[in-house]
Amino acid sequence: MTIIQGGGGNRNAKNLPVKDGKRGWSNGLFSCGDDVGLCLLAWCLPCLAYGQIRSRYKHLSSHGTPHPTGGDMCSGDCCVHAITAACGIACLLQCQSRGEVRGRYNIEGGGCGDCCTTLCCTPCDLVQESQELELEEKSFGGAVGVKH
Incomplete structure (x- = not known):
């Protein structure tokens, strides 16, 4: 297991080629794996999935450790996502979030691709981001309390 200095766990847990x-x-993008709960959450209540992803991301970024409870679903981020979804522009929030996750893990791509992904497949984007965070969280060795 590789731990990166400055906080955080393994940011390339599958040792993908760089x-x-x-x-x-x-x-x-279309890989729910065996986490059906996450897929259902992302499809049925994307604001809750988004809120949890943002909570987990922020905790990893600020504390260098996984969120102790798996992330807060009902939060300001969730509310903002719900409001922007009602206006049809939640993809803009997700585009920014996707870019931040891509940056944290040095994942190839750019803003245009992020926007297209979040616009065309909102739930799939949420699942993919969550899975990326989960890999780093699991690299800490303890049980990750991600709840869906």
Whole structure:
């Protein structure tokens, strides 16, 4: 297991090939894996999935450790996502979030691709981001309390 100095766990847990300092996503865009709960949450209540992802991301970024409870679903981020979803522009929030996750893990891509992904497949984007965070969280060795 590789721990990166400055906080955080293994940011390339699947040891994917790195080219020019960047790598691909650890899981495909349409890869729910065996986490059906996460997929259902992302499809049925994307604001809750988004809130939890933001909570986990912020905790990893600020504390260098996984969120102790698996992330807060009902939060300001969740409310903002719900409001922007009602206006049809939640993809803009998700585009920013996807870019931040991509940056944390040195994943190849750019803003245009992020926007297209979040606009065309909101739930799949949420699942992919969550899975990326979970890989780092699991690299700490303890049980991750992610609840869906």
